[in-house]
Amino acid sequence: MGGGPAGSLFTYFLLDMAERVGIDLNVDVYEPRDFSRPAPHGCNMCGGIISESLVQNLATEGINLPANIVQRGIDSYCMHMDVGEVYIDNPLFEKRIAAVYRGSGPKGIKEMKWGSFDGHLQSLSDKKGACIIDEKVTELRRQDGRIFIKTKTRTEQSYALLAVATGVNTAALKLLQKADLDYKPPQTTKTAIREYLLGTETIEKYLGTSMHVFLLDIPRLTFAAIIPKGDYVTICLLGDKIDSELLETFLNAPEVKGCMPPDWQWDKPACQCSPRMNVAPAPLPYGDQVVFLGDCGVTRLYKDGIGAAYRAAKAAASTAVFHGISAEDFRSHYLPACRKMTNDNRIGMVIFWFTKIIQRLRFVRRAILAMAAKEQESADNDKAMSMVLWDMFTGSAPYREIFLRTLHPVYLARLFWHSFMALIFPSRKIKPGLEGTERVTTV
């Protein structure tokens, strides 16, 4: 039920593993969206960043992202703060992050030059032998050890296992609560996404192949990013109940305007939406013959939601094929993968709490900028701050690992030193060698 990343990847791995061990399975995927259509019909509303770790994991699984799906390969990011900005390059100088559209593009798109990411994953599960039913599930019940599903036009079908991957932006959550499944949905918060048509050349000139992230002192804003795509840029805001006032404040911030072209009209987006985001997991992401995957179950806090959907999908598929589909099987073999994410999210919360403090302390922001700028200039591989920022913004490493790296005595000593300097000399130029170049700017 649901053919977004969680649903399609679950289907793909389920059929792949079943084939390996010689089990013949019939899988129906209920998905009402047509991913070959632009938003709102074909879009699953997201920033469209496929994290570095997910790109690598998928490649190792034999799932490569073709060039007609990847709108732009990202090789660096630029961190913007009120005290300045710094570019942080990928250590391998390689395009290791993919910027994609989940559907085939924003509302009103004229020329479809790229395909849909969700459509690509769906085609993989289709090729593995799944049957895609382009309808929404409207009724759901459990009887005599079978799960019964009905759509508007089709007769009721019964199944041995129901994998729910509906995300959180759907009325289906109510349907699931009413059915006899012991399901409580995850806690969510409202976010904001805006798409602007700038054209490939303008994007190349102003944003390049970098993701632009913002650490600004705007109340309730946890994280904001500008993601360059093919002809459009996506602006994403995450935080606490993002509303139009907060969005307007952000879009008018000098740091944001500074990295967009001068004639950019912030109030004329091509497409916009306010999807909900999972911020606390569903308490019980499984039951007898039912498993909840991706956003409607457990995901990573703020980052790499598609990567989390991949991990959950694979853990659930291997449980079903190699162990069984009872609640006990999912408890023993699927729950540990979910717990790992939930525990990591707790550390993530601590990191975001620190980030909020940093957003309020100018001298710490200056220290971070100085430390990152110094590392970027240096030829050696010791780039502790850059790597912490890189993994934090791209979602490539678990929060636990990022947190442990920030406790390293060398990292702490350097941060204290730079903070001390920023306190004593609040308006000192940060990096004379790089100052004024396009890689570092200070205010």
Add this chain to the structure above:
Amino acid sequence: MVKGTLGKIYHKGEVIIRQGESGDCMYVIQGGQVEVVQEMDGEEIKLAELNEGDFFGDMAIFEREVRSATVRSLGDSSVLTVDKKNFLRRIQEDPSLAFRLVQSMSGRIRKMSETVTGLRISQPPWNRE
């Protein structure tokens, strides 16, 4: 090479990994073709040509040995690096991630066995062990 391709672009003849050098990552071809060659007594022997989706350099993930062959781009190619740390971390959580890698290595062993058998058959009977 199309714009959206992930990884790093290598041009014709460019060396991606060099025999004898140490390495701690493997590679997945995203687009184009590469050739694998082994240098022996100053001579180059071509071992294979690899295409989109193929892996190379994977032995470095499991061993601490130097690269056993040189890999060069044939025409323009784009190649994604998979770092050892990310890979091993994921394998801890999900050992089945190594399945495709093992499958590719097993394919290589099969090919090698066929080559060895072919070499033995092509020898005159008195020279076979």
